[in-house]
Amino acid sequence: MTVDGEPTTAGRRERKKSATRAAIRDAALRLAVRDGVENVTLDRIAGEADIALRTFFNYFSSKEEAVVAGAAGDFRAFVAAFRARPRGESVLQALREGVLDVMDQMVSDERDHISALVSIRGAPSLVPQLLAALAAQEDAFAEAIAERVDADTAGSLYPRLCAATALATLRITLDRWLEESPPGGVPSFATLRAEIDRGIAELAAGLDRPGAPE
Amino acid sequence: MTVDGEPTTAGRRERKKSATRAAIRDAALRLAVRDGVENVTLDRIAGEADIALRTFFNYFSSKEEAVVAGAAGDFRAFVAAFRARPRGESVLQALREGVLDVMDQMVSDERDHISALVSIRGAPSLVPQLLAALAAQEDAFAEAIAERVDADTAGSLYPRLCAATALATLRITLDRWLEESPPGGVPSFATLRAEIDRGIAELAAGLDRPGAPE
DNA sequence: CAATTTCGTGCACGTCGTGCATCTATGCAC
DNA sequence: GTGCATAGATGCACGACGTGCACGAAATTG
Numbered sequence: 001m002t003v004d005g006e007p008t009t010a011g012r013r014e015r016k017k018s019a020t021r022a023a024i025r026d027a028a029l030r031l032a033v034r035d036g037v038e039n040v041t042l043d044r045i046a047g048e049a050d051i052a053l054r055t056f057f058n059y060f061s062s063k064e065e066a067v068v069a070g071a072a073g074d075f076r077a078f079v080a081a082f083r084a085r086p087r088g089e090s091v092l093q094a095l096r097e098g099v100l101d102v103m104d105q106m107v108s109d110e111r112d113h114i115s116a117l118v119s120i121r122g123a124p125s126l127v128p129q130l131l132a133a134l135a136a137q138e139d140a141f142a143e144a145i146a147e148r149v150d151a152d153t154a155g156s157l158y159p160r161l162c163a164a165t166a167l168a169t170l171r172i173t174l175d176r177w178l179e180e181s182p183p184g185g186v187p188s189f190a191t192l193r194a195e196i197d198r199g200i201a202e203l204a205a206g207l208d209r210p211g212a213p214e
Numbered sequence: 215m216t217v218d219g220e221p222t223t224a225g226r227r228e229r230k231k232s233a234t235r236a237a238i239r240d241a242a243l244r245l246a247v248r249d250g251v252e253n254v255t256l257d258r259i260a261g262e263a264d265i266a267l268r269t270f271f272n273y274f275s276s277k278e279e280a281v282v283a284g285a286a287g288d289f290r291a292f293v294a295a296f297r298a299r300p301r302g303e304s305v306l307q308a309l310r311e312g313v314l315d316v317m318d319q320m321v322s323d324e325r326d327h328i329s330a331l332v333s334i335r336g337a338p339s340l341v342p343q344l345l346a347a348l349a350a351q352e353d354a355f356a357e358a359i360a361e362r363v364d365a366d367t368a369g370s371l372y373p374r375l376c377a378a379t380a381l382a383t384l385r386i387t388l389d390r391w392l393e394e395s396p397p398g399g400v401p402s403f404a405t406l407r408a409e410i411d412r413g414i415a416e417l418a419a420g421l422d423r424p425g426a427p428e
Numbered sequence: 429c430a431a432t433t434t435c436g437t438g439c440a441c442g443t444c445g446t447g448c449a450t451c452t453a454t455g456c457a458c
Numbered sequence: 459g460t461g462c463a464t465a466g467a468t469g470c471a472c473g474a475c476g477t478g479c480a481c482g483a484a485a486t487t488g
Contacts, residue, residue, distance in 0.1 A: 011454080011455075012453095012454065012455085013453085013454055013455075013465075013466080016453095016454090016466090017466080020466095020467095041442090041443065041444090042443080042444070042445090043443085051467080051468090052467065052468050052469075053468090053469095054446095054467075054468055054469070054470090055466085055467055055468065057444095057445065057446075058466070058467075061445080062444085062445085063444085086425075087425050087426045088425045088426070089425045090422050090423060090424050090425050091421070091422055091423045091425070092421065092422040093422075093425070094425065127346055127349070128342030128343055128345060128346040129342055131342060131345040131346060131349055132341055132342040132345060135341070135345055147426075148423075148425050148426060149423045149424075149425075149426070150424075150426070153423055157386070157387070157390065157409070157412055157413060157416065158416065158423065160386050160389075160390070161383060161386050161387075161413055161416055161421075162421050162423075164379075164382040164383070164385065164386045165378075165379040165382050165383065165417070165421060166421075167382075168378040168379050168381075168382040169375060169378070169379065171378065172371070172374050172375050172378045173371070173375075175374075176371065176374070195371070198371055199371060199375055202371065202372065202375055203379070203420070203421045203422070204420050204421065204422040205420055206417065206418050206419055206420040207305070207306065207375075207376050207379060207380075207417045207418065208304050208305055208306040208307075208417070208418040209304060209305045209362075209363045209367055209372070209376075210304050210363075210364075211300075211301050211302045211303045211304050211305070211307070211308065211362050211363075212301045212302070212361075212362060212363070212364070225485080225486075226484095226485065226486090227434070227435080227484085227485055227486075230435090230484095230485090231434095231435085234436095255473090255474065255475090256474075256475070256476090257474085265436080265437090266436065266437050266438075267437090267438095268436075268437055268438070268439090268477095269435085269436055269437065271475095271476065271477075272435075272436075275476080276475085276476085277475085
């Protein structure tokens with residue numbers, strides 16, 4: 001399976017659909033990076049992807065959804081990677097290793113939509129869509145967590161709570177890393193891994209802290 | 215201060231603005247509950263609030279933002295309540311008590327926008343806006359957390375991580391509670407408090423769990 | 429009361445998003 | 459290969475959305 005978690009083999013019809021979807025997604029992201037999300041019209045995206053404007057809505061329901069589609073695929077890929085980890089690993093171990101697996105997939109991927117997203121993250125109209133894309137994976141992630149723990153825990157608050165907090169942790173960690181990235185090339189993935197390890201360690205150790213003495 | 219965290223005294227101009235904003239917010243929520251978010255036009259909201267359509271955009275930039283404004287105010291109120299807790303309380307203690315404080319404010323508030331939100335939460339166009347409204351408070355919350363812990367911790371990943379995970383926990387807990395609420399009246403707040411306590415306890419104890427043995 | 433600022437409003441314009449009808453390419457059965 | 463059934467692509471029309479601009483009314487200031 002690809003980094004997007006989508007199968008590559010299928011009938012001609014399915015392959016054409018995938019190609020069209022990818023063309024739209026890439027065109028939207030490219031134009032958004034070049035001109036700013038707010039300054040891109042669906043007309044131009046459709047032109048760039050060589051489809052009719054009307055056809056755009058057969059694939060995405062808004063400009064923002066198309067721009068963010070790449071990241072949404074990464075989120076799905078992460079859940080798949082988590083699922084693929086050995087059953088013996090603890091939840092946070094599998095989380096850590098799953099993230100690293102996806103990162104490895106991405107660095108070996110020619111198409112670099114991460115550095116593209118860097119330059120437009122924080123655009124007001126994208127923030128809600130990115131958050132929604134992340135939240136859309138919470139249920140699937142929670143189910144994957146439930147499969148990994150014992151029956152009692154699986155039925156409790158824990159799976160959803162852990163899914164939500166883990167995704168929030170990844171979001172915060174990524175955000176900090178991107179913030180501290182100089183505008184030039186993306187800095188070392190090593191620092192990102194270190195940050196993720198720290199975040200996960202905090203989750204594992206518990207999040208309470210004493211108040212100030214005075 | 216009110217539950218929205220806004221001052222009540224000011225010049226006539228400010229008071230009129232607040233009143234208009236509240237009128238729009240309430241009209242939007244009322245119509246959204248009655249007819250469904252997707253079936254309400256800005257025209258009708260403006261009519262219900264007795265303002266010109268053009269004026270709507272002086273206060274909100276979209277229908278969804280207006281509908282969600284009440285909840286966004288609650289989020290702000292929570293951060294304020296957290297800040298107001300005694301400095302000696304630990305982070306998660308203050309979190310717990312702050313939430314309860316806000317709940318107390320809300321039950322003593324005549325205007326019940328919680329049960330209104332119950333009936334329209336999950337509307338596809340609202341989800342991103344609700345998440346964004348919550349995320350918008352993360353920075354303020356993180357700063358409040360940083361003020362409560364020692365200097366070393368304040369400068370670390372911890373404040374933002376804790377803010378994000380705590381808000382995610384509240385979101386999940388509220389969501390579960392609303393899901394299990396029968397369509398009739400909102401069920402006891404006691405069960406909500408218990409759920410919140412459980413969620414916070416998990417955060418405090420650490421979120422790792424062993425994998426399945428086989 | 430006069431000057432100034434802020435806010436409400438109408439108008440025009442471009443963009444967004446959808447329902448509907450039609451046309452074309454694909455897949456399938458034979 | 460031929461013809462049929464279906465899914466996808468496209469054009470069209472329409473209503474809703476969101477913003478810039480200019481003007482007038484109300485509030486504030488002094």
